[in-house]
Amino acid sequence: MPTDGPVVNVHVLFFAKSRELARTPRSEVDVPAQIVASELLEQLVARFDLTSIRDNLILAHNETYIENLSDKIHFKEGDELAIIPPLSGG
Numbered sequence: 001m002p003t004d005g006p007v008v009n010v011h012v013l014f015f016a017k018s019r020e021l022a023r024t025p026r027s028e029v030d031v032p033a034q035i036v037a038s039e040l041l042e043q044l045v046a047r048f049d050l051t052s053i054r055d056n057l058i059l060a061h062n063e064t065y066i067e068n069l070s071d072k073i074h075f076k077e078g079d080e081l082a083i084i085p086p087l088s089g090g
Helices: 016-022 037-048 051-056
Strands: 007-014 026-032 034-036 058-061 072-074 080-084
Touching: 007 016, 016 037, 016 051, 016 080, 026 034, 026 037, 034 037, 037 051, 037 058, 037 072, 037 080
Parallel strands: 007 080
Antiparallel strands: 007 026, 034 072, 058 080
């Protein structure tokens, strides 16, 4: 994973369809300490085979939804990143 700055280890949690596709409920990954959300999403989609649901995923950093994929995320060692697919409902 190319980066210009420091790298930190974060906990990734998978929910619903993303858990099924990733074949795990959680993982640990090394990510740049600062990264644009859209770049991070692309890296996670490629690494965990989430292409089929890529356009519908929501990311949450330390339980806060990332609303704008052009925002830069600032990670610290041990942060939590959740990958949440669309929720079904009526």
